[in-house]
Amino acid sequence: MKNYKNYVAAMTLGVLLASTGSGLTVYANTNTQQNTLNVEDQTEVEGEEAFVLTYEEALEKALKQSYDQKSLMETIDQLEEIRKQAAQGVRFIPYGPQGDELAIRSLFGLRSTEINLQMAKKQEVTLEDMLAFKVRTEYDDIVKKKKEIELQVKMIENVEKQLQQLSRKAGVGTASNYEHQVQLNKYNEENQKKSALEQELDNLYLKLNTTMGIDRTERYDVALEKEVEWMEDVNVDTHAKRMRSQHPSVWSQEQQIRLNELDIQLHVFNSSDSPYEAKESELRKSQIELSSLKENIEQSVKSTYNQMKQLETQYETMKIMLEKAENDRDMAQLRYDVGMGIALDVEMAEMPVTSIKNQMETLLISYEQVRMMFEKPWLVV
Numbered sequence: 001m002k003n004y005k006n007y008v009a010a011m012t013l014g015v016l017l018a019s020t021g022s023g024l025t026v027y028a029n030t031n032t033q034q035n036t037l038n039v040e041d042q043t044e045v046e047g048e049e050a051f052v053l054t055y056e057e058a059l060e061k062a063l064k065q066s067y068d069q070k071s072l073m074e075t076i077d078q079l080e081e082i083r084k085q086a087a088q089g090v091r092f093i094p095y096g097p098q099g100d101e102l103a104i105r106s107l108f109g110l111r112s113t114e115i116n117l118q119m120a121k122k123q124e125v126t127l128e129d130m131l132a133f134k135v136r137t138e139y140d141d142i143v144k145k146k147k148e149i150e151l152q153v154k155m156i157e158n159v160e161k162q163l164q165q166l167s168r169k170a171g172v173g174t175a176s177n178y179e180h181q182v183q184l185n186k187y188n189e190e191n192q193k194k195s196a197l198e199q200e201l202d203n204l205y206l207k208l209n210t211t212m213g214i215d216r217t218e219r220y221d222v223a224l225e226k227e228v229e230w231m232e233d234v235n236v237d238t239h240a241k242r243m244r245s246q247h248p249s250v251w252s253q254e255q256q257i258r259l260n261e262l263d264i265q266l267h268v269f270n271s272s273d274s275p276y277e278a279k280e281s282e283l284r285k286s287q288i289e290l291s292s293l294k295e296n297i298e299q300s301v302k303s304t305y306n307q308m309k310q311l312e313t314q315y316e317t318m319k320i321m322l323e324k325a326e327n328d329r330d331m332a333q334l335r336y337d338v339g340m341g342i343a344l345d346v347e348m349a350e351m352p353v354t355s356i357k358n359q360m361e362t363l364l365i366s367y368e369q370v371r372m373m374f375e376k377p378w379l380v381v
Contacts, residue, residue, distance in 0.1 A: 053220040058212055059135045065213030066131055072124055079117040083110070104266045111262055115255045126248045126378055133372055133379040138208040140365045143222050145201045151358050152194045158351055159187045161344055228364045230312055231371055240301040243377050244294050253290045260286050297377060304374045311367045318360050325352040 063069065163183045169175030209216050244250060260283040267276050332349035335341035373379050 050219055050221045052223045054223055055136060055139050058139055058208065059132055061212035061214065062131055062135045063128070065211070066127075068127055069124070069131070072120065072127060076117065076120045076124070079113060079120055083113045083117055104268055108263060108266050112259055115259055119252050119255055122248055122251060129376055130379055133369075133376075135208070135211060136372070137369060138204065138211060139222065139224075140369065142201065142204045142208060143224060144362050144365060145197065145204055146222065147358050147361060149194065149197045149201065151354060152190065152197055154354060155351065156187070156190045156194060158347055159183070159190050161347065163187050165344060228368050230367075231308060231374075234305075236302055236305045239305075239374075240298040243301050244297045247293075247297050248378050250290070250293060250297065253286065253293055257283065257286045257290060301374065301377050304370060304377065307370050308367065308374060311363055311370065315360060315363055315367075318356055318363065322353065322356045322360070325349075325356055329353050 163180070163186075166175050166180045166183050170177060170180045205219060206216050209218055260279065264276070264279050264283060267273065267279060269276065329346065329349040329352075332341060332346045336343060336346050
C-alpha cells in the first residue's frame with residue numbers, strides 16, 4: 001500500500017508546513033443477486049491449534065498500532081497550540097510604522113491555522129478509512145492464498161494418484177518408463193509450486209502482522225463471514241459528481257483556495273510581503289489544480305464502476321463454465337458407476353469444478369474490494 005504511505009506523509013508534512021509558515025466457502029444462489037461468503041479455515045500451526053482472527057479484530061489492532069494515526073494526533077495537538085498563540089497575537093495590535101502589516105499577518109496566521117486544523121481533523125477520518133481498506137486487502141490476500149494452497153494440495157494428490165497408476169502400468173509393461181518419469185517430474189513441480197505458495201503466504205502474514213504491530217512469526221486462522229451483493233444499477237455520472245464533492249482531497253484544495261483568496265484580500269502594498277501579482281498567480285494555479293483534481297476523480301470513479309461490471313460479467317461466465325465442468329464430472333461418475341471408468345477419472349474430472357469454484361470465490365472478494373473503492377474513491381490515492 002505505497003499509495004497509503006505516500007498520502008500520509010504528504011498530508012502530514014503539508015499541514016505542518018502550512019501552519020509553521022503561516023479458507024473461504026461461497027454458497028452462491030444463481031437465482032438471486034446475493035452470494036454468501038463463509039470463511040473458516042481450521043489448521044494447526046507448529047503443532048498447536050491456531051486462534052481465529054477476524055477482520056474486525058485485525059483492524060482494531062492496526063488502529064492501535066498505526067504510527068500515522070499517532071503522528072496525526074500529535075499534529076492536531078500542535079495546531080491547537082499554534083491556534084491559541086495565533087489568537088493571542090490577533091488580540092494585540094502592534095504600534096509603529098509596520099503596525100498594520102503585522103496585525104494583518106497575525107490575522108492571516110490565525111485563519112490559516114484554523115483551516116489547517118480543520119484539514120487535519122478531516123484527514124483523521126480519511127486515514128481511518130484508508131487503514132481499514134489496507135487491512136481488508138491484506139486480510140483477504142491471506143484468505144485467497146490459503147484457498148490457492150488448498151487447491152494445490154488437491155492437485156498434488158491427483159497427480160500422485162496418476163503417478164501411482166503409471167507405476168503399476170510400467171510394472172506390467174503397459175506404460176513406458178519415459179511416461180512414468182514425465183509424471184514424476186510433474187509431481188515434483190506441483191510440490192515446488194506448493195512450497196512457493198506457502199512462502200507467499202508467510203510473506204502475506206508478515207505484511208498483515210506488521211500492519212497490526214504483532215510478532216512477525218504469529219500465525220492464525222482467518223474467519224470471514226460476509227454477504228456480497230451485486231450492486232444495483234446506479235447513474236454513474238451522478239455518483240461520480242457526488243463522490244467528487246465528498247472527496248477529502250477536493251475539500252482540502254478548496255480550503256487552500258480560500259487561504260489564497262484571503263491572502264490577496266489582506267495584502268499590504270509596499271511591504272516585505274510577496275508581490276500582489278504573485279499571489280494572484282498562486283490563486284489561479286490552485287483553481288486549475290482543483291479543476292484537474294475533480295476531473296481525475298470523476299474519471300477514476302467511472303473506471304472503478306467499469307471494473308465492477310466486468311467482474312459481474314466474468315462471474316456469470318464462470319457460472320456457465322462451472323455448469324459444464326459439473327456435467328463432465330457427473331458423466332465421469334456415471335461411467336464409473338456402470339463399470340466403464342475408474343475412480344481416478346472421476347477425481348480428475350472433479351479438479352476443474354474445484355478450480356472454477358475457487359476462482360469464483362476469489363472474484364467475489366475482488367468485487368467487494370472494488371466496490372469499497374467505488375463507494376469511497378479516496379481509499380486509493
